[in-house]
Amino acid sequence: MSLCCRVCRIELKDNDCVVLDDFGVLRHHHCYDYENYQEFVDSVGKFENVRGKFPRFLLNVYKEVIAMGDNRSKEDISDEEVLATLAYTLGYLD
Ligand SMILES: [Zn+2]
Known part of the structure; x- marks a missing residue:
């Protein structure tokens, strides 16, 4: 599957420099609004390295959601499980 930059809608290529934000959204480095959203940057790098990563912030949010749904404690849920x-749903794996 291919992913496109959320700003310019152009397909991201392996060698493009991209920004992954806390919400799991990918944008070109040159398309990212650093001036207003600097604090939401999770990772910056080549697309081939950043893709497949999941923001730490979202991992923790989803752990809480899964824990609540399953009546378990958040600490019992591994990153891998999240x-x-x-x-599959979000397309973080090829
Ligand atoms: Zn772009």
Whole structure:
């Protein structure tokens, strides 16, 4: 599957420099609004390295959601379980 920059809608290429924000959205480095959204930057790098990453902030949010739904404690839920639950739906895995 291909992913497009949320700003310019052009497909992201492996060598493009991209920004992953706390909400899991990818944009070109040159398309990102650093002036207003600097604090939401999670990772910056080449698309081939950043893709497939999941923002730490969202991992924790989803852990709480899963814990609530399953009546478990948040600490019992691993990062892998969250990713497995979400990967298919959100397209974080190829
Ligand atoms: Zn762009």
